[in-house]
Amino acid sequence: MADKQRVRRRERQADAPRSHRVNLAFNDNELAVLHEAAGREGMAPAAWAARAALAVAKEIVVPVSVDAREVLAELIQSRGELGRIGNNFNQIAFVLNSGGTVTPAQLEAVSIRVEAAVKRLDDATLQVMRERRDGS
Structure with missing residues (x-):
């Protein structure tokens, strides 16, 4: 030390x-x-x-409240979820490009996951923006 x-x-x-x-x-x-x-x-x-x-x-560090840590954890989790969804889309594209077929149910399942993950990401982002604006 x-x-x-x-x-x-x-x-x-x-x-x-x-x-x-x-x-x-x-x-x-x-x-x-x-x-x-x-x-x-x-x-x-x-x-x-x-x-x-x-x-x-100098804005090298942005203070984060203890409550905001949960929001940041949500952002990180949502980001990971979106990465997995991207992998699902790549698999669908591979099947389609190989002449295979994808059922409407498969497409709907991925779409539902996309919609839920984007909503969670939007909600968490808005919360972080509110905290930055309010100085919480």
Whole structure:
């Protein structure tokens, strides 16, 4: 961990020196969370807070609420589902290009999956957009 701190210190010293200060206030629980996060990174709490604040300000990192993690999990799941559906369409195309036939029931089953996955993806995307707009 000491090596990580030295590297970070050298990286920061290569930039312009930090001559401006911002005072932050935390309650006991918030301060404990800050110390825990800084400790995981082997950083001082003030340095960790400065790095996190700049990452958010530069939009390198976009904060996500705990509730939004469920929405992001839904997006990831929907993306996987759409990938599997794409595979189904490729199989249908292969059969049709080989002179085979596909039943209307098979096409309808894939269409239903497409419609459901796209709706889930749309709903999750709209939720993320609402949270970004509302700052939640």
